[in-house]
Amino acid sequence: LEINTMSLDWGYTDDNGPSTWAEKYPLAAGARQSPVDIDTSKATSDNSLVDREIDWSYPSNCSYRIVNTGYGWRVDTYGDDTALSGGPLSEVYKLEQFHCHWGATNDEGSEHTVDGKSYAAELHLVHWNSEKYSSFKEAASQPDGLAVLGVFMEIGNADNAELEKIISLIPKIIHKGQDSQASFDLDFGSLLPESKHYWTYLGSLTTPPCNECVIWTVFKEPITISERQLEVFRSLKSVGEEDAIEPEEGKLVKNYRPPLPLGNRVLRECGP
Ligand SMILES: CCCCCCc1ccc(S(N)(=O)=O)cc1
Numbered sequence: 123l124e125i126n127t128m129s130l131d132w133g134y135t136d137d138n139g140p141s142t143w144a145e146k147y148p149l150a151a152g153a154r155q156s157p158v159d160i161d162t163s164k165a166t167s168d169n170s171l172v173d174r175e176i177d178w179s180y181p182s183n184c185s186y187r188i189v190n191t192g193y194g195w196r197v198d199t200y201g202d203d204t205a206l207s208g209g210p211l212s213e214v215y216k217l218e219q220f221h222c223h224w225g226a227t228n229d230e231g232s233e234h235t236v237d238g239k240s241y242a243a244e245l246h247l248v249h250w251n252s253e254k255y256s257s258f259k260e261a262a263s264q265p266d267g268l269a270v271l272g273v274f275m276e277i278g279n280a281d282n283a284e285l286e287k288i289i290s291l292i293p294k295i296i297h298k299g300q301d302s303q304a305s306f307d308l309d310f311g312s313l314l315p316e317s318k319h320y321w322t323y324l325g326s327l328t329t330p331p332c333n334e335c336v337i338w339t340v341f342k343e344p345i346t347i348s349e350r351q352l353e354v355f356r357s358l359k360s361v362g363e364e365d366a367i368e369p370e371e372g373k374l375v376k377n378y379r380p381p382l383p384l385g386n387r388v389l390r391e392c393g394p
């Protein structure tokens with residue numbers, strides 16, 4: 123007897139959201155979870171990060187694949203000539219993918235918060251330690267396996283031109299499982315804020331399986347996105363094309379995990 127329950131294994135609704143994840147994904151109840159509220163009064167600016175700025179090099183023209191994961195959009199990069207180093211990192215990390223988290227309204231949506239303040243969305247650039255490990259999957263099971271850059275997004279009047287290249291593909295991946303191949307010249311530099319000032323701490327994946335394998339670096343300065351662009355994110359569906367549901371049902375209006383306790387972890391900052 124096959125029960126075709128359309129409901130996702132985990133998600134962001136009341137019956138499968140963050141407060142239920144630990145039932146099926148025990149790591150979600152760990153002491154090194156992400157996101158966290160960044161209490162700026164707790165941030166220490168010791169000399170360990172002084173003039174160790176974060177360095178990245180991303181290709182300007184590359185082929186990408188954008189996919190609807192059922193939890194949002196994700197751009198898979200073929201991270202051959204990408205590199206992230208410096209800051210809190212002891213090795214060189216390669217870019218694996220990037221994606222975004224958002225909320226149903228503009229006063230929520232980011233995963234990390236700053237002194238309790240949420241931003242409208244948060245971009246995550248996910249890298250893995252290719253110096254020490256032989257695959258992303260292997261790295262995702264190691265305490266220093268992944269390095270994720272978090273970029274806050276706030277609502278601005280103008281469209282974000284770089285994001286527009288991604289947003290223009292979203293109508294092709296409205297349903298879970300759909301993907302679109304595109305080779306566009308993405309200037310990652312403009313997906314990142316001008317200031318390289320950041321906070322850093324040891325944390326986890328913010329979605330199941332919630333592995334505690336991430337060295338987090340969250341930039342202090344947000345980038346901007348327009349309301350229209352954010353609405354396009356919210357038009358994504360968490361169900362497949364074959365799941366016959368009402369047109370307005372299954373929309374991914376929010377996909378962020380609220381903050382978890384920092385506990386006795388150290389929060390470091392670089393730059394004012
Ligand atoms: C063993 C396979 C692990 C797949 C992990 C996929 C994943 C990557 C990044 C993030 S996030 N939101 O912390 O950047 C969440 C999940």
Ligand SMILES: [Zn+2]
Pocket residue numbers: 221222223246328
């Ligand atoms: Zn994420």
